[in-house]
Amino acid sequence: MNNRRKWLKQISLGTIGLGIIPFETFANPSTEEYFLPNFDKSPILLRSNENPYGPSPLAITAMSKSVNLSNRYGWDFLPQLISAIAKKNNVSDANILLGAGSTEILDLVLQYTALKKGNFITAETTFDYWTAPSEKLGIKKITVPLTSDKKHDLTAMLKAIDSDTKMIYICNPNNPTGTICEREKLVSFINEATKKTTVFVDEAYIDFTKEQSLSDLIIENKNLIITKTFSKMYGLAGARVGYAVAHASIIEELSILKSSPNLSVSVVSASAAMASLQDEAFIQKVHSLIEEAKKYTIEQLTKLNLKCIPSYSNFVYFSLDNYKKDYFKQLENHNIQGTKIYEENGKWTRITIGTLKEMQQFIAAIK
Incomplete structure (x- = not known):
């Protein structure tokens, strides 16, 4: 609660401290002169696994109060969000890398994998939109069928590893099947697989379960990367806030592939994520x-x-x-x-x- 109050206090003081001129002092052009998103609210949207209840009321308030800081880069704000995320995951700040939704993290890990060439392993069927550029990046995608009850076949995935395998992707819970890997079996799989390659676990939907995140494993395991998002449970799909959790050495390697690490998350989105963690x-x-x-x-x-x-x-x-x-x-x-x-x-x-x-x-x- 103290962190949230501090954050909101900084937002309110920021309009003075950063020398922001109140919007009302300018002539008010008609709204037609601005581009305003025109989302047709009449369809029932049951396509993209969004939270139908919207962002947290605290997040909406934080976004409203932080809009006037949008003329400033988030260098002074984003470290606070990183610290809050690190605390939630019981890791240190050095284990976190922000992204514009987990999609950016997925793309970044694909680039990271491509630097090593070879192949990566994923399930069939799973969330795979992000894998489309793999061939363009010079890496081969190997798919392993799900079990008859639509779960990841961890045994088969382990057997599919060869000398060219640079990464294994597991979406847990899995999209689109909604199934989950039992933690004990998944941890055993990760311990074995990471002796040979990197395991990349997508926990976009972990908040809808009572399962414990695997984030506690990254402290000792340098070949495990986890990605999470504020898009689903927190209702911030349009705000675009996601992050990677990994060993500090991996975070450093991933950061090198970005021109401005963490800066793809806006001040407004960061304030929403910060407030969401408190609600x-x-x-x-x-x-x-x-x-x-x-x-x-x-x-x-x-x-x-x-x-x-x-x-x-x-x-x-x-x-x-x-x-x-x-x-x-x-x-x-x-x-x-x-x-x-x-x-x-x-x-x-x-x-x-x-x-x-x-x-x-x-x-x-x-x-």
């Missing part, structure tokens, strides 16, 4: 609401004879094999935006968990 009540409420809506959704999909995979995230992976209508046409007709078919065998798709009302509308649309 535990909001996080607990969001988690409870999403669990309620998820339970309803799985129950209703099951009643429609659509097989669902148990989910440890804010989305559900289910099969359209038994669905007789045109699923995507039904969504379109009801102004609902879903995603795609991820696996043709079984016609597996994913739906983001919105509010309970939105999920009720979704179920009504596909009935």
